[in-house]
Amino acid sequence: MSKDTKIQWTDHTWNIARGCTKVDEDCKFCYMYRDANRYGYDAKAVIKTKTVFRLPLTIKEPSKIFVSSLTDVFHPDCDSFRDEMWDIIRKCPQHTFQILTKRPDRIKDHLPEDWGPGWDNVWLGTSIGSNKGMKRIYPLIETPAKVRFVSFEPIWERIDMNLDISTLIAIDWAIIGGESGNDTGKYRYRPCQIGWITEIADAITGVGNSVFIKQLGTHLSKEMKLKDRHGGDISEWPGYLQIREFPKGKEASNG
Template sequence: MKKITKDKVELSKIQWTGPTWNPWHGCTKVSAGCKFCYMFRDKERYGQNPTTVLKSKTMFNQPLKWQEPQLIFTCSWSDWFIKDADDWRTEAWKIIKDTPQHTYQILTKRPERILECLPDDWGDGYPNVWIGVSVESDAEKHRIETLSKVPARIRFISAEPLIGELNLEDYAEILSEYFHWIILGGESGNKTGKYLFRECKLEWFTKLIDISRKTNLKVFVKQLGTHLANTLDLKDRHGGNIEEWEESLQIREFPESIERYKVA
């Protein structure tokens, strides 16, 4: 059953956001975290080519129709900074600027393109935009340093799917000065077929929570992932039920108050 607010806004099932907005859809894989991407799975199920990036015919102006404030995960089926969307991004930035009641969470695996793709009036950052980078293991840590050089009101890290140990002790100074939030999550997937899941360890979570406390990052533990759900014999197949976790992991914080928003 679809989850609908009283304003007829369909909320996603992603625990750290409200609705999603996809002004374009389709993407190409750029790192190991992309291997079992749900967008590729769903596009293939619909008989579509997931690597073809298309401007949405029906959803491009969607946020303009939402009067009540929303916390919006932006480009959940693509990447805001993908080169294929260069012709449409200026118009999309204008929608963001024209809807100051909303807050947009822009998560990218292409932080090296951010500076060249910002609007001319970006300044220190639009007040209603959070920018984050996916960092799935030590191999992607360089994205943190790249984002630290981008002006933004809120910067965050998504360590999901967490597919390897992520050691951020050497980034403590950068985290303390430039970052505000970290999302943690194990990979979800199936035991058989094309879209599987990879190992995740509880100690990877605890280490990231520890460094986050030392650097004043807010922490949101989204899910433990299918591997740990199987290992720990959890009822939720993706390990997403917070009540099944040990107390030290039951953390779902935000970088600022979200009381005015509806979230999943």
């Protein structure tokens, strides 16, 4: 199956809107802001998309679909059209929708009425790059969902994974990655260390859950003299880092 995205852990990216506002230092070098600067749009204005809003309805083959790379689905400015998003997801049970937010505290109040214990075709996740961002885990794991995941990306400091065992078990899937960016200009990158990646991976795999190491980031790519400037080519990594799993029981569901 062909992919329409460079994001390694999904098949398609579905942008219901473009634009967002930053929540903390994890957002410092946000790629959406970088793209906005390049293409000349207002990164802080959340605008509903037009031509791609109904994209999943046009994809016939069962696929993993990331919602949404250019906005945060649970941003307050998406409130007026989020129900339309849920309706499209409801009509596409053949797809798996991967929803990633930095506002997990808003999830519970903005789920569809028939959500129940979670929809089989929706994975709910939050994004964390630092210890300060770890607070986002708790509202996520308190939300009913068939799959909960954490994207530890971009990691820009060592994250303390000394969590309660029940918290670790509740993280069905962890995506891990260093930050990519430029050496000069406004949108740079912060260093990541191999040890930070392996500590997270060990904590998650240690409770029997799944890990997907997405990229090592620009700093490690330069340090290790890799060809891929983002450190995203798994074939260039040491064998112990070559882990790209999906949630247990979901590996062969589609894509």
